[in-house]
Amino acid sequence: MAAKTDLRRFTGFLPVTILCLVVLYAPLIVVAVYSFNASTSITVWGGWSLDWYRDVFTGPEAPKFRQAAINSLVIAVSAGAAATIIATAAAVAMNRTGAFRGKTAGFALINLPLMVPEVVTAVASLVFFTAIGFTTGLATILIAHITFCIPFAYLPISARMQSVSDSYEQAAMDLYATPWQAFRLILLPLMAPGILSGFLLAFIISLDDFLITNFVKGAGVETLPTAIFGSVKQGIKPNIMAISTLMLGVSVVLVSLSWLIGRVGQSQQKQT
Amino acid sequence: MAGAAPDGAGASRSEIYRGNGFRLMLPVWAFIGIFLLLPVVLMGVYSFLTKEFRGGVTWDFTLAAYDQFFFDRGLFGDEPPKIEWTYIGIFWRSIWQAGLATLMCLLIGFPTAWFIATRAPRARSAWLFLVTIPYWVNLLIRTVSMKFLIRDNGPLNEFLLWTGAISEPLSLVNTNFAVQLGLFYSYLPFMVLPIYAAVERYDFALSEAAADLYAGAWTTLRLVILPVVKPGIVAGSILVFVPSLGAFLAPDLLGGAKTFMIGSLIEEQFKGSAGNWPFGAAASMILLTIVMGVLLIYARNQTKGGR
Numbered sequence: 315m316a317a318k319t320d321l322r323r324f325t326g327f328l329p330v331t332i333l334c335l336v337v338l339y340a341p342l343i344v345v346a347v348y349s350f351n352a353s354t355s356i357t358v359w360g361g362w363s364l365d366w367y368r369d370v371f372t373g374p375e376a377p378k379f380r381q382a383a384i385n386s387l388v389i390a391v392s393a394g395a396a397a398t399i400i401a402t403a404a405a406v407a408m409n410r411t412g413a414f415r416g417k418t419a420g421f422a423l424i425n426l427p428l429m430v431p432e433v434v435t436a437v438a439s440l441v442f443f444t445a446i447g448f449t450t451g452l453a454t455i456l457i458a459h460i461t462f463c464i465p466f467a468y469l470p471i472s473a474r475m476q477s478v479s480d481s482y483e484q485a486a487m488d489l490y491a492t493p494w495q496a497f498r499l500i501l502l503p504l505m506a507p508g509i510l511s512g513f514l515l516a517f518i519i520s521l522d523d524f525l526i527t528n529f530v531k532g533a534g535v536e537t538l539p540t541a542i543f544g545s546v547k548q549g550i551k552p553n554i555m556a557i558s559t560l561m562l563g564v565s566v567v568l569v570s571l572s573w574l575i576g577r578v579g580q581s582q583q584k585q586t
Numbered sequence: 587m588a589g590a591a592p593d594g595a596g597a598s599r600s601e602i603y604r605g606n607g608f609r610l611m612l613p614v615w616a617f618i619g620i621f622l623l624l625p626v627v628l629m630g631v632y633s634f635l636t637k638e639f640r641g642g643v644t645w646d647f648t649l650a651a652y653d654q655f656f657f658d659r660g661l662f663g664d665e666p667p668k669i670e671w672t673y674i675g676i677f678w679r680s681i682w683q684a685g686l687a688t689l690m691c692l693l694i695g696f697p698t699a700w701f702i703a704t705r706a707p708r709a710r711s712a713w714l715f716l717v718t719i720p721y722w723v724n725l726l727i728r729t730v731s732m733k734f735l736i737r738d739n740g741p742l743n744e745f746l747l748w749t750g751a752i753s754e755p756l757s758l759v760n761t762n763f764a765v766q767l768g769l770f771y772s773y774l775p776f777m778v779l780p781i782y783a784a785v786e787r788y789d790f791a792l793s794e795a796a797a798d799l800y801a802g803a804w805t806t807l808r809l810v811i812l813p814v815v816k817p818g819i820v821a822g823s824i825l826v827f828v829p830s831l832g833a834f835l836a837p838d839l840l841g842g843a844k845t846f847m848i849g850s851l852i853e854e855q856f857k858g859s860a861g862n863w864p865f866g867a868a869a870s871m872i873l874l875t876i877v878m879g880v881l882l883i884y885a886r887n888q889t890k891g892g893r
Binding site: 315321322323324326327328332333335337338339340341342344347348354357378387399401403406407409411412413414415416417420424425426427429430431432433434435437438439440441442444445450457458461462464478480483484487493496497518521522524525526529540542543546551554555558561562565566567569573577 | 600601602603604605606607608610611613614615617618619621622623624625627629630632635640694695697699700701702704711715716718719720722723724725726727728730731732733734735739740741747770771774776782790793794797803804806807828831834835839848849852853863866867870873874877878881892
């Protein structure tokens with residue numbers, strides 16, 4: 315047989331892929347390395363040290379960043395949880411209740427936060443909260459975050475629900491389970507991986523947000539991104555690089571977790 | 587834009603909880619309806635109100651915000667109106683920048699997506715994971731990291747000087763290219779994922795047929811593969827272009843005054859001392875109209891093309 319050329323191969327595609335990965339990872343790796351710099355200058359390398367991590371936790375700016383981190387976490391956990399519950403209800407409505415009034419409009423509404431540009435959402439929220447006389451602060455941040463997290467929680471939850479057959483719930487109802495019991499005891503456990511990845515996605519999206527938070531946060535209230543942005547405006551300081559590296563670590567761990575959960579979910583599905 | 591159709595295939599057609607649909611959607615209406623849809627409508631109303639100094643509005647109906655956007659009537663507003671190019675120019679530059687960033691994502695994203703989709707099935711998800719991890723790192727941190735890397739005396743310039751590729755540091759920050767690079771960095775996975783999905787479904791019998799008819803690899807790419815995976819390319823381009831258009835962080839941190847984009851223009855109206863809420867609302871409405879226009883054209887072509 316003559317040597318067959320591989321139709322899937324294009325010369326140059328591998329180097330481009332490698333270039334792509336280099337561009338994606340180089341900035342993060344460089345910042346992570348420089349966060350361990352002993353020098354007070356961000357330009358000069360003065361050997362390895364943990365000084366900037368110590369500065370983050372005990373330095374003059376530590377209370378500010380600690381409060382911002384607590385705010386960010388509280389908001390991300392609450393907004394993620396609320397968005398997950400709302401998205402689960404919506405996924406049941408969209409996938410398991412047949413036709414009803416306002417279904418198409420409801421589906422469009424779920425996706426609305428993905429379509430409206432972030433800066434427009436930010437402006438609209440500020441205008442709205444001001445118009446109804448709502449004092450901006452943690453509560454307004456939370457409301458805004460729940461709103462834009464809903465579609466992100468909805469995507470994995472709805473995808474998972476579509477792949478779970480309703481025959482188990484049907485069997486339960488044949489045995490006189492109420493719809494609520496069928497949902498809670500049958501569907502919910504089967505959906506667990508989807509719900510967990512929905513929550514993680516919403517959590518990360520909430521933690522990631524800068525622009526909308528910056529508009530609705532009110533004076534004196536900071537989340538990590540807004541605190542970092544304020545600091546970076548005066549130039550990149552080494553303690554910012556240490557905070558960035560910590561946040562980078564948290565994101566990578568969470569995403570890996572969500573990926574592994576997804577894999578477990580997939581292999582479970584193959585068994586059923 | 588994203589997500590499955592309301593009536594997806596297979597098990598999703600279940601009606602097991604029939605009669606509860608409307609009730610179950612109420613929380614969505616409560617949150618997205620009240621805290622996004624209603625605010626956007628209110629913002630539209632604000633764009634027709636009169637500005638109050640130092641932020642806010644008074645409830646007097648006027649077209650002043652749109653007038654200020656499109657027309658120049660001189661310092662005292664009594665000269666005959668000329669077209670005001672400042673803001674149209676900012677929008678035009680934003681469209682241009684977002685377009686170039688999209689092109690950059692396509693040129694790098696297509697080969698990457700193709701390469702990943704042609705790996706062994708088990709390796710694919712690992713490669714995809716590798717490409718998407720940076721996306722999950724905080725956008726602000728990624729943008730700051732990019733600035734740190736490419737600044738005048740930053741590691742990239744030091745490295746290039748050390749290799750001898752350049753003799754003087756490149757000044758990249760505050761250029762159009764830096765903004766495009768930042769946008770590329772922000773939204774690349776949005777390009778790779780839909781193209782990957784399209785290539786994964788591509789039937790390689792088509793490539794074989796083309797090869798049997800003596801088409802070279804690049805001819806096959808141009809005449810056979812690209813038309814087939816075009817829906818993925820279009821979807822990816824929209825997913826990159828739309829958020830790039832209204833982006834704030836990349837232009838603000840990586841660009842300077844010369845690379846001012848829509849996001850910064852709007853932000854300034856609500857934060858800066860020159861605050862003008864109706865004008866900011868009007869600029870937001872114009873941005874929203876452009877974005878909705880792009881999405882509508884896309885949606886219409888989707889349904890027209892059928893599947």
